[in-house]
Amino acid sequence: MSKSALLKSRRDQNRKHRMTSIKIPMDKILRECLEQDDRVARLRRNCSITGRELIFAEVLTELESSGAAMRYLNSQGRIAWKATPELRDYLNDLKLDAEADFEHENT
């Protein structure tokens, strides 16, 4: 493995560690959306927990206001987050389109 690839891999591991260090209960779809947000991606290793929480809160607020995320009580009685049915449907449509394109290109 080249030095740059090794560094990139370590950076990714660090990023993953940072992402999981704040355990907000949320579903997989929403976590992926959050991880793709620029502000979350720019989180620095030495960013304080309060700083990270603020950024997470900001992104979740935006997702909720746009109708992409919603809160609910999970089975442990905690307020958790999940993707709305609209976001799920939208992503599912995208996936079906991509699969159709892939099949079309291969035939």
Place this chain on the structure above:
Amino acid sequence: MLNRLAFKVPFSTDALQANLERLEREWENYQTSRDRDGIYRYLSPLFELVEWWARDRKDMEYARRALRLQRRPPVPKIAEPLAAIIFCTADWEKVDFRTRSKWSRALRYAAEYKDLDEPLRDFIKRKGGLNKCAARYARRLGRGGR
């Protein structure tokens, strides 16, 4: 820390509006469906929404905010959050006061006795349906019930 963060994320007016619009869409889906249990497609997300508001102890506040967002006059004074959100999201010409009150009582019964991991539909059906749950609420938790 989990709940602390969840509580810290403010519930904006835009978020409230987005949630109300989602419930309105569920109401329309229910209206167009021929499913016998279609009502739960509307009542389950509504219950889910008010359930976390109640956990946050903000159900009254958010319900009042939802009523204030309504543009159709006259908006009645509805003290009960579930009934208020039904008023805001269902067709008020089809859902009269009595139906709203019945659904609200059934949902309050579920809020009191349903396990968190049991789907609302299953619980209400297990207890005999919406009418029975509303009656159970009145008997056990309503006026003179406690």
